[in-house]
Amino acid sequence: MSELIIRTQGLTKHYVLGSETVKAVRGVDLEIEEGEFVAIMGPSGSGKSTFMNMIGCLDTPTAGEYWLDGQKVSDLSDDQLARVRNGKIGFVFQTFNLLPRATALHNVELPLIYAGVGSKERRRRAQEKLELVGLADRMDHKPPEMSGGQRQRVAVARALVNEPALLLADEPTGNLDSVTSADLMKQLGDLNKAGQTIVLVTHEHDIAEHARRQVHLKDGVIERDFENKPVEAAV
Amino acid sequence: MLLFEIIAVAMAAVRANILRSVLTTLGIVIGVGAVITMVALGEGAQQRVEKQINLMGTTVLTIRPGQQFSFGVSRGDAQMSVEDAEALKAGTSGLLKVSPELQSRLQVAYLRWNSNNQMMGVWPEYFEIYNLGLSAGRFFDEGELNGRRRVAVLGHAVPGQLGETPGELMIGQTIQLRGIPFEVVGVLEEKGDAAFFRPDEQIFVPQSTAQFRVMGGRDRLNAIYAATATTAELDRAFGEIDRIMRREHRLQPGAEADFNIRNSADLLATFNETNETFTMLLAGIAGVSLLVGGIGIMNIMLVSVTERTREIGIRKALGATKAAIMTQFLVEALFLCVLGGLLGVGLGYGAAALMTRVAQWDTVVAPSAVVIALVFSAGIGLFFGIWPARRAAILNPIDALRYE
Numbered sequence: 001m002s003e004l005i006i007r008t009q010g011l012t013k014h015y016v017l018g019s020e021t022v023k024a025v026r027g028v029d030l031e032i033e034e035g036e037f038v039a040i041m042g043p044s045g046s047g048k049s050t051f052m053n054m055i056g057c058l059d060t061p062t063a064g065e066y067w068l069d070g071q072k073v074s075d076l077s078d079d080q081l082a083r084v085r086n087g088k089i090g091f092v093f094q095t096f097n098l099l100p101r102a103t104a105l106h107n108v109e110l111p112l113i114y115a116g117v118g119s120k121e122r123r124r125r126a127q128e129k130l131e132l133v134g135l136a137d138r139m140d141h142k143p144p145e146m147s148g149g150q151r152q153r154v155a156v157a158r159a160l161v162n163e164p165a166l167l168l169a170d171e172p173t174g175n176l177d178s179v180t181s182a183d184l185m186k187q188l189g190d191l192n193k194a195g196q197t198i199v200l201v202t203h204e205h206d207i208a209e210h211a212r213r214q215v216h217l218k219d220g221v222i223e224r225d226f227e228n229k230p231v232e233a234a235v
Numbered sequence: 236m237l238l239f240e241i242i243a244v245a246m247a248a249v250r251a252n253i254l255r256s257v258l259t260t261l262g263i264v265i266g267v268g269a270v271i272t273m274v275a276l277g278e279g280a281q282q283r284v285e286k287q288i289n290l291m292g293t294t295v296l297t298i299r300p301g302q303q304f305s306f307g308v309s310r311g312d313a314q315m316s317v318e319d320a321e322a323l324k325a326g327t328s329g330l331l332k333v334s335p336e337l338q339s340r341l342q343v344a345y346l347r348w349n350s351n352n353q354m355m356g357v358w359p360e361y362f363e364i365y366n367l368g369l370s371a372g373r374f375f376d377e378g379e380l381n382g383r384r385r386v387a388v389l390g391h392a393v394p395g396q397l398g399e400t401p402g403e404l405m406i407g408q409t410i411q412l413r414g415i416p417f418e419v420v421g422v423l424e425e426k427g428d429a430a431f432f433r434p435d436e437q438i439f440v441p442q443s444t445a446q447f448r449v450m451g452g453r454d455r456l457n458a459i460y461a462a463t464a465t466t467a468e469l470d471r472a473f474g475e476i477d478r479i480m481r482r483e484h485r486l487q488p489g490a491e492a493d494f495n496i497r498n499s500a501d502l503l504a505t506f507n508e509t510n511e512t513f514t515m516l517l518a519g520i521a522g523v524s525l526l527v528g529g530i531g532i533m534n535i536m537l538v539s540v541t542e543r544t545r546e547i548g549i550r551k552a553l554g555a556t557k558a559a560i561m562t563q564f565l566v567e568a569l570f571l572c573v574l575g576g577l578l579g580v581g582l583g584y585g586a587a588a589l590m591t592r593v594a595q596w597d598t599v600v601a602p603s604a605v606v607i608a609l610v611f612s613a614g615i616g617l618f619f620g621i622w623p624a625r626r627a628a629i630l631n632p633i634d635a636l637r638y639e
């Protein structure tokens with residue numbers, strides 16, 4: 001019996017805009033076990049990103065509870081959340097969110113800086129992850145000098161460098177062409193096979209096919225939640 | 236460990252935007268530079284005055300005519316005559332050396348040269364009072380004073396003005412003061428420039444000669460000088476002079492004096508007072524520019540926070556705490572201010588040196604002013620850095636990331 005990485009209960013997020021309240025996420029109960037590969041799907045505006053931000057500890061819920069890796073994080077302070085993000089979560093953004101003026105290597109080192117890892121060890125681990133994503137020869141390049149696919153791989157290396165319990169990706173292929181997308185998805189699949197828990201948001205079905213489970217959101221609630229048929233044959 | 240990394244990050248930000256960093260720092264550089272220069276000017280002026288007062292002699296008392304009153308109404312300038320000087324000399328013998336001073340600016344001729352100088356009619360004691368030395372010849376003496384002899388002692392620069400540069404060549408020569416021939420008997424040593432006392436360009440003749448042979452008997456004194464042997468005797472001398480002058484001028488007890496007595500220390504005090512006010516004023520203005528420089532830093536830091544909101548979001552998303560972000564921005568502001576402060580100190584030194592060279596103003600860069608300016612600019616960095624740093628630190632990561 002695997003351990004629960006994610007457990008949410010009635011997770012809710014409301015945005016108050018003047019007199020109007022946008023109910024982006026309206027009570028989501030979800031459990032994700034260690035080693036799972038989950039794709040979150042749903043139409044635009046259904047609350048996927050809002051939900052991901054909450055489980056990535058980038059945003060706090062309006063109501064509901066959230067346990068990450070056995071720790072209740074829904075009522076932690078800002079700085080405590082920062083430490084959780086630093087230690088347990090790797091986040092891959094649709095827009096990469098790399099520091100444009102820093103080299104690939106420095107970008108990947110960033111989480112380790114805030115974890116207080118010494119510079120030699122930091123360098124070693126960052127190089128290792130960059131090699132893993134196939135960028136051994138691009139370490140000293142800055143993001144503007146790289147292609148979209150390369151940037152996204154830097155982002156993946158950065159997300160992995162702190163050996164996170166949970167790898168999150170919000171539409172990681174959203175800014176990539178289909179070939180590069182397939183590459184990235186294969187990479188994520190390999191990681192998952194090596195035991196990495198992954199949750200990713202997408203609204204492309206062929207991307208979601210790479211995952212082993214699909215959770216469909218609609219209007220801020222779970223509409224469907226099912227296991228994919230084994231995809232090995234399809235790849 | 237982490238602090239070191241954060242400092243490195245802050246330095247990288249400074250380097251990544253050299254031009255902006257330089258412009259930001261400029262305000263502080265100019266502010267600190269101005270403070271240092273202004274204080275150096277004030278300090279220099281003060282030391283110069285002290286030097287001058289010492290040059291004049293610390294035991295010299297100057298008696299000058301004041302306002303004359305009758306029934307409380309001013310009747311213009313009072314007069315002081317040679318009799319006053321004689322009375323002082325007679326009444327304080329042993330305590331004071333006394334000399335009157337008759338002054339007249341006149342035409343001086345020697346061979347084909349002409350010059351315009353101040354003639355000083357004085358007693359032989361004058362040279363002792365001011366501790367003047369000779370570079371050639373001799374002073375005139377009591378006998379020559381009593382005999383109204385036409386003898387002159389030249390200030391150090393006068394032979395040069397009359398074309399005969401080495402002083403000793405003037406000894407025994409005849410010069411014309413307002414057309415009246417005088418024999419040059421002595422040339423003084425160089426004394427230097429001391430505000431209202433500049434003997435180098437003056438010509439000294441016996442008071443009696445000046446009065447009767449040059450100025451047609453006029454004995455309206457410019458001043459009487461008196462000197463004690465030691466500063467300890469100054470107070471007693473002051474009292475004596477006051478008593479004798481009141482008697483001579485037939486003043487009622489308690490009436491307003493129609494003369495005033497000043498010593499060098501008084502002059503120093505008045506001078507220092509005005510000088511201090513002036514220094515404070517200048518330093519105040521310079522301080523305002525330092526403040527403006529600080530506000531400039533705050534402004535740039537705020538712009539920088541807004542401009543780098545995404546960066547802050549990324550860092551926070553990856554686990555930077557509030558303190559880490561805040562430290563990063565504070566270090567950046569502090570660094571710019573301290574760097575600006577150091578450059579400002581350099582600028583201040585340079586400007587002060589330049590003023591001394593070009594305008595011949597005395598300047599003294601006081602170490603305390605340097606320390607204060609540096610501490611102050613670091614303080615400005617902290618003060619004006621904290622608000623933008625806090626603004627950056629409390630940003631919600633997701634809001635910061637969404638910022639375009």
Ligand SMILES: Nc1ncnc2c1ncn2[C@@H]1O[C@H](COP(=O)(O)OP(=O)(O)OP(=O)(O)O)[C@@H](O)[C@H]1O
Pocket residue numbers: 015016017022023024042043044045046047048049050051203
């Ligand atoms: N910061 C915000 N302030 C106000 N409303 C917001 C905010 N962020 C999201 N919303 C609203 O919440 C709802 C869910 O948004 P969310 O970004 O989670 O959708 P999504 O499923 O990720 O959509 P997409 O597929 O287009 O990315 C939307 O109606 C959106 O307008």
Ligand SMILES: [Mg+2]
Pocket residue numbers: 048049050
């Ligand atoms: Mg989204």
